[in-house]
Amino acid sequence: MNSSDFDREWRLGELFDARMLERVAPPLAELLGADLAILDRDGAPLWGRPAAEARREALVLEIEPAGYLASSTADPARLHSAGRMFTALLRAEARYRMASALHIEAITQDFETLKLEHSRLLASEARYRKLSEELEARVEAQVADLEARQQQLYQAEKLASIGQLAAGTAHEINNPLGFVSSNLGSFKLYLDKFAALHGRLAEGEAAWQSLDLDFVLEDGAELLADCTTGLERIARIVADLKSFSNEGRPPTELADLNGCLQHAVSVVGTPPAGIQLHTSLAPLPQLACNPGHLNQVFFSLIRNAMQAIQDAGRPGTVGIASEASPAGIHIRIADDGVGMSPAQLAKAFEPFYTTRAIGTGTGLGLSTARNIVLAHHGSIELASTPGAGTTATLFFPTAP
Structure with a gap:
């Protein structure tokens, strides 16, 4: 019907x-x-x-x-x-x-x-499922691209840091090389005296005394000891640079952050005139981390602190402190330099932002430092007062 x-x-x-x-x-x-x-x-x-x-x-x-x-x-x-x-x-x-x-x-x-509605819903569901899969694939591709770009930023910051280290490192290595070269030159003269002695052995004791070979033997031993010390210093500088770059080490390992801080201090080298560097490092538990990346963070913060004091145009102090709590590890790097205004502080972690003149800073330091700290599930905070200095406080959780 x-x-x-x-x-x-x-x-x-x-x-x-x-x-x-x-x-x-x-x-x-x-x-x-x-x-x-x-x-x-x-x-x-x-x-x-x-x-x-x-x-x-x-x-x-x-x-x-x-x-x-x-x-x-x-x-x-x-x-x-x-x-x-x-x-x-x-x-x-x-x-x-x-x-x-x-x-x-x-x-x-x-x-x-x-x-009819059911068939339309099925078609719509299939269409949205396809769109969702395409969107998920695009998101995964974008995440992979962002991770690759972030890694490039890490490497760019590391290269920029090493580039700024080049002059200081050359000076650090040149000092021991200078006296090693000078000592070896003196030692060559001493050897020449021994060669001259070889032709005058018949003259005996008088020749020994005339050539002052007692002094030659004593001073020669001291020159060799100085050369050894200089070479050890060069080897230590090279070892610190290798540790800074994380060369030959796995991406994640258990590390003592005090050791990372000491490596960063060694890589920074001798502070400029008028700047003192004080450390107060308490015993810390080991942290599962990427030591090379954290070396880079500490180096950037210490370098920034020294530059802030230089910008202030007066003597100052950089303080580095560490302590452990039940929740995790606390690191503080403070200076009494030029400080930052509230507007500068608000932009401090923005990529490519710098308070220095164009060409004197990469603008990547604090942005990259924060990304590295966040990758370790940590946090980084800045407190600053214009004309009084800046304190960077880092926290790395150790509790599960």
Whole structure:
């Protein structure tokens, strides 16, 4: 049944089947007290056998008859009343059929609508899943690109730091090389005296005394000792530089941050005139870290502190302190230099920001330092007062 059923003219046989007629017709015949036949619209008998002269009562639902009651002996008035009653039954059945059809059609339409919406949701879900996968792939690619760029920044900062170290390191190495070279020159003269002695062995003691070989032997031993000390100093400087660059070491290992601070101090070298460097290092637990990266952080902060004092144009002190707490390790690097204004302090960790003249700073130091500290699940804070100095406080958690 569909919506066209609401506009049609029903036939009696469509509304009442034989079973229904068998239930309705006999009681109706008893009420009439006469013979009764029920005919379809075209006169075909549906129940009973009408006589040839039977009177017919039309059963009209809308416009055309749906069927007829036929009787040859019934009172016309009673047959008319029976027809009205039967018509009411037919109309009730027709309305029931139409209501049922309407309900089924509504359910069918709702189900079709739900199926359509479901198919649309499935298509939308597939589209968004594809977009999500593409977005995830793009995010992963961007993260990988950012990690690569961050690593490039680390290396750029390290190269910039080593570049600034070049002059100081050359000076540090040149000092021992100078006296090693001078001592070796003197020692060559001493050897020349021994060579001269070889040709005058016959003159004996007088030649020994004239060449002052007692002094030569004594001073020669001291020169060799000085050369050894100078070479050891050069070896120590080279070892500190290798430790600073983390050459030949795994990315993460257990390390003593006091050792990292001492390496950074060694790499910085002798402070400029008028600057004193004080350390107060308490025993610390070992930390799982990248020592090379932390060496770079400490070096940058110590270098910045010394430059801040130089910018102030007066003698000053750089203080380096460490201590342990139940939560972790605390490092403080403080200076009494030029300090920073609130506006400068707010931008201190921005990439490429520098308070110095163009060409005298990379602007990467504090930004890179913070990224390295954050990569170790730590924190770094700056406190500064213009004209009074700056304190950098670092924290590295050790508790799980």
